[in-house]
Amino acid sequence: GAGVSQSPSNKVTEKGKDVELRCDPISGHTALYWYRQSLGQGLEFLIYFQGNSAPDKSGLPSDRFSAERTGGSVSTLTIQRTQQEDSAVYLCASSLASSGGVSYNEQFFGPGTRLTVL
Amino acid sequence: SQKIEQNSEALNIQEGKTATLTCNYTNYSPAYLQWYRQDPGRGPVFLLLIRENEKEKRKERLKVTFDTTLKQSLFHITASQPADSATYLCALPLDSNYQLIWGAGTKLIIKP
Numbered sequence: 001g002a003g004v005s006q007s008p009s010n011k012v013t014e015k016g017k018d019v020e021l022r023c024d025p026i027s028g029h030t031a032l033y034w035y036r037q038s039l040g041q042g043l044e045f046l047i048y049f050q051g052n053s054a055p056d057k058s059g060l061p062s063d064r065f066s067a068e069r070t071g072g073s074v075s076t077l078t079i080q081r082t083q084q085e086d087s088a089v090y091l092c093a094s095s096l097a098s099s100g101g102v103s104y105n106e107q108f109f110g111p112g113t114r115l116t117v118l
Numbered sequence: 119s120q121k122i123e124q125n126s127e128a129l130n131i132q133e134g135k136t137a138t139l140t141c142n143y144t145n146y147s148p149a150y151l152q153w154y155r156q157d158p159g160r161g162p163v164f165l166l167l168i169r170e171n172e173k174e175k176r177k178e179r180l181k182v183t184f185d186t187t188l189k190q191s192l193f194h195i196t197a198s199q200p201a202d203s204a205t206y207l208c209a210l211p212l213d214s215n216y217q218l219i220w221g222a223g224t225k226l227i228i229k230p
Contacts (some may be wrong), residue, residue, distance in 0.1 A: 004161070031216065042122070042207065042220035043162075050216065059217075091161050106152065107218070109161025 002026070004110035006092050012116045013082055021077045021113045025094030033107060034067055034077050035091040043091065049075060082117045089114050120145040124208060124221035131198050131228050139193040139224045141208035147186040148210035153193050156205045156223060165206075166193075198228045 005024040013019050025032050034046040045059040049069045060066070064082075069075040079086055093107040123142040131137040141151070150169045154162035168175045168184045168191065175182045181194040195202050205223040212219055 035220075040126070040222060042222040043209075043218075045217055045219070048216060056217070093161070106164035106167065107162075109163070111160055 004092055004094055004108050006090075006110035006113050008113060009111060010114045010116075012118065014118050015084060016081055018078065018080045019082055019115065021079075021090050021092075021115070023075045023077070023092030023110060025073065025075070025092070026108055027073075029094035029096055029108070030072065031095045031105070032069060032075050033093045033095075034075070035093065036061075036088045037091055037112070038088045046077070046090075079115075082115075084117045087115055087117045120148075120210070120212065120219060122208060122210065122219060122221040124206075124224045126222060126224070128225040128227055131226065133198060133200060133228055133230050135198055137195040137198045137202065137226055137228070139206050139226065141191040141193065141221055143189050143210060147189065151182075151184060151191050151208060151210045152218070153182055153191075154207045154209065156207055162207055195226075200228045200230050202226065203228045 004026055007022045011019055030051045032049040035043040036046055037043050047060055047067045048056040064080045067077045089112040091109055091112045093109045095105040095107045121144040125140055147170055150167055152167045153165045155165055156162040166175055166177055166180060166182045168182045170186060179196045183192045203226055205225045207221055207223040209218040209220045
């Protein structure tokens with residue numbers, strides 16, 4: 001079946017503009033994650049959605065960042081008033097439900113959106 | 119807080135040899151540890167998971183070990199091939215279980 005898809009694959013924007021990044025998870029995966037990856041760095045956790053539960057937003061770096069997930073499927077990450085330090089690859093991943101206990105579920109990643117803020 | 123350390127220098131290995139990558143963590147021992155492969159311009163791909171009560175896990179030419187005393191996991195690729203060239207990331211869960219923290223990855227280059 002189809003994997004995780006993200007759009008756009010590349011986004012160049014000017015400082016101060018708003019951007020929206022989209023993620024389509026694997027059908028049936030109730031868990032969805034957003035990460036940010038800067039060159040040569042590990043993945044930085046941003047936000048986590050699990051079913052209808054309130055999202056874990058603890059990784060969002062500032063109030064300029066927000067995300068929503070509609071109908072438990074597609075998710076949009078919005079960055080308002082972009083800054084040059086927001087330039088990075090934004091990765092989305094999904095996994096099967098992790099409801100209580102220890103979850104070993106592997107995460108399936110999309111190809112990422114490369115954001116460049118000029 | 120928990121930190122993960124992977125060798126930031128690229129590892130150059132001759133084709134056919136065994137490549138060994140290291141993942142060290144600094145704090146509590148996690149319930150499990152995962153290894154992923156990432157190719158340029160793509161998202162990471164899951165390879166193996168090893169639980170805290172497992173010493174070793176194998177999958178084809180891949181082998182992972184987990185030493186909770188040393189706070190270290192080793193990732194081995196035997197009979198390495200140029201197609202194995204990629205960046206390899208290790209990840210382990212925070213207390214919440216669902217949230218993973220990630221190493222920066224080690225770039226592996228297999229030379230023919």
